[in-house]
Amino acid sequence: MEVVYITIGVSVIVAILFFIAFIISVKSGQYEDTYTPSVRMLFDDELVSEKKEKEQNK
Amino acid sequence: MEKEQFYYDNKIVKMFLWATILWGIVGMLVGLTVALLFVYPGLLEFAGADNAISWLSFGRLRPLHTNAVIFAFVGNGIFLGIYYSTQRLLKARMFNDVLSRIHFWGWQAIIVAAAITLPLGFTSTKEYAELEWPIDIAVVLIWVIFGINLIGTILKRRQRHIYVAIWFYIATVITIAVLYIFNNLELPVTAFKSYSVYAGVQDAMVQWWYGHNAVAFFLTTPVLGLMYYFVPKVANRPVYSYRLSIIHFWTLIFLYIWAGPHHLLYTALPSWAQNLGTVFSIMLIFPSWGGMINGLLTLRGAWDKVRENPVLKFFVVAITGYGMATFEGPMLSFKNVNAIGHYTDWIIGHVHIGALAWNGFMIAGIVYWLAAKLWKTELYSTKLANIHFWIGTLGILFYAIPLYVAGFTQAFMWKQFNPDGTLVYGNFLETVTQVIPMYAMRAIGGTLYLTGFILLAYNVIKTAKAGSTVEDELAEAMPLKKISGQRIVGEGWHTWLERRTVLFTILTTVAILIGGLVEIVPLILVKSNIPTISSVKPYSPLELEGRDIYMREGCNNCHSQMIRPFRSEVERYGEYSKAGEFVYDHPFLWGSRRTGPDVHRIGGKYNDNWHFNHMLDPRSTSPGSIMPRYSWIIKDNLNASDIEAKMRGLVKLGVPYSEEEIKNAKQSILAQAKEIENNLRQDPEFVKNYGNSNIQNKEIVALIAYLQRLGTDIKANKTALK
Numbered sequence: 062m063e064v065v066y067i068t069i070g071v072s073v074i075v076a077i078l079f080f081i082a083f084i085i086s087v088k089s090g091q092y093e094d095t096y097t098p099s100v101r102m103l104f105d106d107e108l109v110s111e112k113k114e115k116e117q118n119k
Numbered sequence: 120m121e122k123e124q125f126y127y128d129n130k131i132v133k134m135f136l137w138a139t140i141l142w143g144i145v146g147m148l149v150g151l152t153v154a155l156l157f158v159y160p161g162l163l164e165f166a167g168a169d170n171a172i173s174w175l176s177f178g179r180l181r182p183l184h185t186n187a188v189i190f191a192f193v194g195n196g197i198f199l200g201i202y203y204s205t206q207r208l209l210k211a212r213m214f215n216d217v218l219s220r221i222h223f224w225g226w227q228a229i230i231v232a233a234a235i236t237l238p239l240g241f242t243s244t245k246e247y248a249e250l251e252w253p254i255d256i257a258v259v260l261i262w263v264i265f266g267i268n269l270i271g272t273i274l275k276r277r278q279r280h281i282y283v284a285i286w287f288y289i290a291t292v293i294t295i296a297v298l299y300i301f302n303n304l305e306l307p308v309t310a311f312k313s314y315s316v317y318a319g320v321q322d323a324m325v326q327w328w329y330g331h332n333a334v335a336f337f338l339t340t341p342v343l344g345l346m347y348y349f350v351p352k353v354a355n356r357p358v359y360s361y362r363l364s365i366i367h368f369w370t371l372i373f374l375y376i377w378a379g380p381h382h383l384l385y386t387a388l389p390s391w392a393q394n395l396g397t398v399f400s401i402m403l404i405f406p407s408w409g410g411m412i413n414g415l416l417t418l419r420g421a422w423d424k425v426r427e428n429p430v431l432k433f434f435v436v437a438i439t440g441y442g443m444a445t446f447e448g449p450m451l452s453f454k455n456v457n458a459i460g461h462y463t464d465w466i467i468g469h470v471h472i473g474a475l476a477w478n479g480f481m482i483a484g485i486v487y488w489l490a491a492k493l494w495k496t497e498l499y500s501t502k503l504a505n506i507h508f509w510i511g512t513l514g515i516l517f518y519a520i521p522l523y524v525a526g527f528t529q530a531f532m533w534k535q536f537n538p539d540g541t542l543v544y545g546n547f548l549e550t551v552t553q554v555i556p557m558y559a560m561r562a563i564g565g566t567l568y569l570t571g572f573i574l575l576a577y578n579v580i581k582t583a584k585a586g587s588t589v590e591d592e593l594a595e596a597m598p599l600k601k602i603s604g605q606r607i608v609g610e611g612w613h614t615w616l617e618r619r620t621v622l623f624t625i626l627t628t629v630a631i632l633i634g635g636l637v638e639i640v641p642l643i644l645v646k647s648n649i650p651t652i653s654s655v656k657p658y659s660p661l662e663l664e665g666r667d668i669y670m671r672e673g674c675n676n677c678h679s680q681m682i683r684p685f686r687s688e689v690e691r692y693g694e695y696s697k698a699g700e701f702v703y704d705h706p707f708l709w710g711s712r713r714t715g716p717d718v719h720r721i722g723g724k725y726n727d728n729w730h731f732n733h734m735l736d737p738r739s740t741s742p743g744s745i746m747p748r749y750s751w752i753i754k755d756n757l758n759a760s761d762i763e764a765k766m767r768g769l770v771k772l773g774v775p776y777s778e779e780e781i782k783n784a785k786q787s788i789l790a791q792a793k794e795i796e797n798n799l800r801q802d803p804e805f806v807k808n809y810g811n812s813n814i815q816n817k818e819i820v821a822l823i824a825y826l827q828r829l830g831t832d833i834k835a836n837k838t839a840l841k
Binding site (some may be wrong): 063064065067068071072075077078079080082083086091092093094096097098099100101102103107 | 127181205207208278280281282283289290293296297302317320324325328348351352355356357358360361362364365369373376377379392528592593828
């Protein structure tokens with residue numbers, strides 16, 4: 062069962078990498094705002110439609 | 120700061136959209152075909168019963184179906200969603216158009232290569248990793264290109280916050296790369312033949328570590344990312360809880376990677392490894408259901424939209440399917456439930472809830488929504504989409520419910536004892552013929568589902584024709600204000616690199632990890648392949664060739680080689696399987712499903728003539744059997760020209776063939792083949808049919824040699840066996 066050194070080893074390394082990514086993302090403020098991102102992604106992305114909306118609003 | 124104008128690449132999204140539809144139809148059509156083979160085993164014998172067509176046999180088509188659906192249909196589907204949503208979430212065009220095109224065409228080329236090589240019998244037999252080594256290399260290359268393209272886009276983003284969907288995409292890219300490489304470490308012996316560097320139990324462990332994570336990181340995490348983008352978008356509601364989505368992501372990826380051993384409960388895998396897999400699998404219900412609840416509750420206050428919008432209908436059933444499958448998963452990971460479900464059709468039902476409902480319906484919803492978006496028009500027919508939804512949903516139910524019934528029927532028939540201690544259904548065949556009606560209903564379910572999907576294709580083609588094409592879509596966003604962390608560095612690559620330390624560390628570490636371990640792995644493992652049972656010996660050259668035929672024909676798709684330590688199995692098949700018996704098995708062939716009986720102790724159970732007749736026409740020895748005819752194995756000459764290369768390869772992996780044995784391999788083959796031919800000739804019927812024709816150099820002889828060897832190494836010591 063020496064293969065567990067590989068499977069567990071690789072799993073741990075992947076987990077550590079994700080853990081580092083997690084710590085850094087928390088420290089860099091990725092998760093300080095847990096509301097705005099969910100709304101921001103709803104806004105239309107394309108310039109064309111944005112302009113249309115503005116026109117409609119006027 | 121001025122707003123920047125840029126263009127989204129819609130062309131690549133459309134390319135993936137068409138590929139998704141095309142491969143969806145192909146994959147499901149192959150699926151329906153193999154489903155029909157359960158009911159009509161002779162369906163594809165176009166050249167007559169005596170001339171069965173090798174590349175249309177079940178064992179070769181089944182991997183084609185699974186690979187086509189997973190990597191071609193769902194693969195293109197997730198790329199479609201990722202290429203659309205990533206650009207918009209990050210307010211940036213994909214990193215590099217050329218890489219996007221290489222990714223697209225490379226992936227399609229791999230699919231075509233798979234569609235050619237799998238029916239031709241080039242397979243490593245490891246489930247969902249069947250492709251042989253040259254294609255494996257191509258998969259890794261294209262995957263890395265995809266990874267560079269995705270991470271490059273993240274680096275040049277104009278939106279600092281990385282939305283949760285992108286995190287799911289990143290996890291997919293990194294984890295699949297690592298797992299795919301480790302599971303496919305194999306030693307090539309010829310241009311299209313390789314042996315897994317791991318043997319037996321170890322190979323099984325790595326295979327299901329990968330296999331379960333193919334489910335986790337190819338069929339789940341990317342699709343969850345798509346869910347977090349498309350469900351709020353289509354419903355025009357923010358996700359129920361963004362905080363929950365973050366918790367969902369991090370807990371899911373930390374738990375998923377450990378769950379693999381639940382595919383090997385009650386096998387020869389050490390029990391501590393089994394228990395580890397069980398514990399993590401059960402914990403997985405929390406993030407999974409958190410995600411499901413988050414997806415469904417996004418529609419709070421918007422259920423009126425579900426009534427009107429077929430896209431949301433698809434999403435609701437998809438997320439519900441995700442919830443059902445992720446409830447079943449942990450339940451099946453309990454050893455006592457697994458004892459019932461494993462090897463039965465329950466598992467096939469379970470995975471199809473995931474595939475048809477979760478993956479298929481998520482992708483269908485996304486395709487409908489994007490068709491209207493990409494072609495700047497309304498969907499051609501909402502009514503058709505609704506019809507698709509309903510017959511698709513019906514198809515899922517018609518598919519899954521009969522297989523649940525079949526699964527429980529099989530499990531209970533396999534385990535039922537008479538008061539005197541004998542098996543009630545001692546003939547395995549009774550447990551097969553009993554569920555044939557269920558297989559027929561499953562095929563009806565599949566037909567319904569495929570019909571629905573064809574409606575989707577028609578609807579999207581019509582939509583595309585009615586709409587206009589905008590290949591590069593104009594958008595604008597503020598450029599990302601540079602933040603400097605602790606120190607301000609000047610312009611140029613160094614600045615760029617400094618501020619992206621995390622991603623670069625991840626990338627380089629993964630690269631180093633892979634490079635280093637590719638060389639280290641075989642070294643560690645060779646040592647550990649020392650047999651623990653002294654009577655277990657390597658296969659003879661002829662048996663080795665027979666084993667390769669067994670692999671080529673995909674026998675492992677229907678026959679397990681792993682007798683679990685249950686009284687019902689020991690009574691039926693013989694002594695339960697021991698880890699030490701598989702030390703020379705590169706790769707392991709334990710299988711995961713018993714459409715036919717386990718064959719680990721088949722050696723010596725029947726005579727050579729039985730095997731010969733059974734391969735020629737399974738119905739002649741086992742009336743009612745649904746096994747394919749293998750007439751080509753009897754007609755084709757055995758090509759043993761690579762035997763030395765194969766043996767030398769195995770020596771490198773720790774199988775103790777001596778130089779002398781390798782030199783005498785061809786003579787050894789002739790001698791053993793002659794012996795089997797002589798055995799066959801003892802049957803007057805055989806002599807009547809084949810006269811003096813040369814049978815000893817046919818493939819069948821090698822296969823018989825292998826089958827008669829199976830499980831006999833320790834059988835000699837155990838007299839309890841019949």
